[in-house]
Amino acid sequence: MNETREPIISLRHVDKHFGALHVLKAINLDVYKGEVVVVIGPSGSGKSTLCRTINRLETIDSGEILFEGKPLPLEGKELAALRSHIGMVFQSFNLFAHMSILDNVTLGPVDVLHTPKKEAREEARRLLDRVGVLSQESKVPAQLSGGQQQRAAIARSLAMHPKVMLFDEPTSALDPEMIGEVLDVMTTLAADGMTMVVVTHEMNFARRVASRVIFMDSGSIVEEAAPDAFFTNPRTERARSFLQSIHGH
Amino acid sequence: MSISQLLAQYGEEYLAALLTTWKLTAICFLAAFVIGILITVMRVSPIRPLRIFAELYVQIFRNIPGASLLILLVYALPYLNILLSYFICVTIAASLIPAAFCSEYLMAGINTIAPGQIEAARSLGMTFSQTIRRVVIPQALRSSVLPLTNLLTATMLTTALASQVPMNPLDLAGLVSHINTHAVGGVMAFLISAALYCATAVVIGQIGTRIDQKVRILR
Ligand SMILES: Nc1ncnc2c1ncn2[C@@H]1O[C@H](COP(=O)(O)OP(=O)(O)OP(=O)(O)O)[C@@H](O)[C@H]1O
Ligand SMILES: [Mg+2]
Numbered sequence: 001m002n003e004t005r006e007p008i009i010s011l012r013h014v015d016k017h018f019g020a021l022h023v024l025k026a027i028n029l030d031v032y033k034g035e036v037v038v039v040i041g042p043s044g045s046g047k048s049t050l051c052r053t054i055n056r057l058e059t060i061d062s063g064e065i066l067f068e069g070k071p072l073p074l075e076g077k078e079l080a081a082l083r084s085h086i087g088m089v090f091q092s093f094n095l096f097a098h099m100s101i102l103d104n105v106t107l108g109p110v111d112v113l114h115t116p117k118k119e120a121r122e123e124a125r126r127l128l129d130r131v132g133v134l135s136q137e138s139k140v141p142a143q144l145s146g147g148q149q150q151r152a153a154i155a156r157s158l159a160m161h162p163k164v165m166l167f168d169e170p171t172s173a174l175d176p177e178m179i180g181e182v183l184d185v186m187t188t189l190a191a192d193g194m195t196m197v198v199v200t201h202e203m204n205f206a207r208r209v210a211s212r213v214i215f216m217d218s219g220s221i222v223e224e225a226a227p228d229a230f231f232t233n234p235r236t237e238r239a240r241s242f243l244q245s246i247h248g249h
Numbered sequence: 250m251s252i253s254q255l256l257a258q259y260g261e262e263y264l265a266a267l268l269t270t271w272k273l274t275a276i277c278f279l280a281a282f283v284i285g286i287l288i289t290v291m292r293v294s295p296i297r298p299l300r301i302f303a304e305l306y307v308q309i310f311r312n313i314p315g316a317s318l319l320i321l322l323v324y325a326l327p328y329l330n331i332l333l334s335y336f337i338c339v340t341i342a343a344s345l346i347p348a349a350f351c352s353e354y355l356m357a358g359i360n361t362i363a364p365g366q367i368e369a370a371r372s373l374g375m376t377f378s379q380t381i382r383r384v385v386i387p388q389a390l391r392s393s394v395l396p397l398t399n400l401l402t403a404t405m406l407t408t409a410l411a412s413q414v415p416m417n418p419l420d421l422a423g424l425v426s427h428i429n430t431h432a433v434g435g436v437m438a439f440l441i442s443a444a445l446y447c448a449t450a451v452v453i454g455q456i457g458t459r460i461d462q463k464v465r466i467l468r
Contacts, residue, residue: 057371061432080376083371083373087372088369090365090368094368094369096369096370097362097363097366098388098466108373108374111383112373112375112379141272141467143467148301150316156373157370157372157373160374175375209374244443
């Protein structure tokens with residue numbers, strides 16, 4: 001981590017309410033190029049909301065979010081263009097149900113980046129191969145296992161050449177035997193230098209891959225630490241009891 | 250007159266009327282389909298006045314009787330110095346109403362799309378119109394093939410409104426009135442038209458089922 005460089009994502013004093021519910025409270029967070037920031041915390045603590053504000057799928061009430069030093073555009077074409085630089089992988093995969101896996105991966109490049117179709121297809125096949133689902137390219141999402149769908153969804157994001165990737169509990173909807181295959185792909189991505197923000201309950205993954213761990217509770221960042229320090233010796237009582245509750249399972 | 254006498258005397262007229270009904274149905278359905286898609290896009294658009302307009306459209310044309318609309322067009326438009334042929338008036342009435350239903354079916358189709366897919370499209374950097382064109386409408390269409398097939402049949406039946414005005418050329422329903430005013434065709438003249446409507450509807454239904462099986466979205 002090189003603290004002298006400008007962060008690629010910067011949240012400054014971000015607040016967000018859903019009605020009366022204060023879901024993000026004065027969030028400050030910098031993410032630097034090449035970092036893997038893992039966000040953990042109990043259900044309802046605001047992890048997904050935090051993740052979704054970064055590409056403005058959720059708006060914020062106050063504070064500011066900078067991407068490469070510039071505030072997020074409010075709407076319209078500029079916002080769409082910004083989103084194309086930020087990959088997002090969802091818990092529920094969200095592949096386009098009416099398209100083949102290959103078309104899922106080429107849609108963004110062809111429609112948004114105006115990549116020629118042939119080139120987009122070649123690259124899509126390369127990416128599908130990289131995540132291990134090339135043999136499924138002509139099937140539709142419903143014909144794939146959850147793990148295969150999630151890997152295809154990662155390929156779909158990668159096809160946009162994102163500068164950052166956001167993962168919101170990418171393995172939470174998967175059967176246990178498929179979690180590993182998705183985490184393996186993510187581990188490789190991290191090793192290749194992708195900047196990632198990952199919301200997850202996979203503590204082993206966090207320990208191995210994270211550059212930093214962010215612990216959230218009730219809308220606040222309660223603790224921010226290197227993974228080893230966090231897992232062996234959390235500073236706050238809340239983090240300690242959260243970790244205990246997880247290890248209790 | 251018996252059916253064979255009728256067919257001997259009016260065979261060509263029936264064929265012409267059948268073709269007129271088909272033509273009218275095709276034009277009206279196509280218009281209803283296009284208008285229905287436009288109205289649907291307005292209904293999901295982020296622009297409030299468009300949404301309100303589209304909702305009003307659907308509420309009005311879903312609930313107005315075809316005959317009333319036709320009478321309105323035929324008798325009211327001339328006061329506005331708009332003179333349209335009966336054929337055009339029938340076409341408009343039999344398009345505007347099915348368009349409202351078309352939009353209802355498409356909205357039902359849209360509601361089957363997981364919201365996450367829309368978010369995925371936006372995350373890729375797709376604009377509203379790209380998301381609509383590439384993700385929303387294709388899925389809405391694929392999941393509403395059967396209702397749209399029924400709508401095609403319903404549109405054909407709506408074109409029978411033509412018999413309420415002296416439209417030229419005659420459609421199947423108009424021909425029945427025509428025969429009954431110029432000769433004694435009675436129930437038989439009606440039965441022939443009815444059989445032709447039914448036969449067309451059956452064919453439409455078969456084609457619709459095939460298309461549905463082909464494009465249906467696996468979930
Ligand atoms: N669209 C919404 N409207 C109203 N409340 C919402 C909305 N989305 C989330 N919330 C609420 O905001 C709070 C934070 O939600 P969020 O999804 O960010 O939590 P999370 O940390 O991701 O939880 P989980 O681990 O269960 O995914 C929760 O109380 C949730 O019920
Ligand atoms: Mg969540």
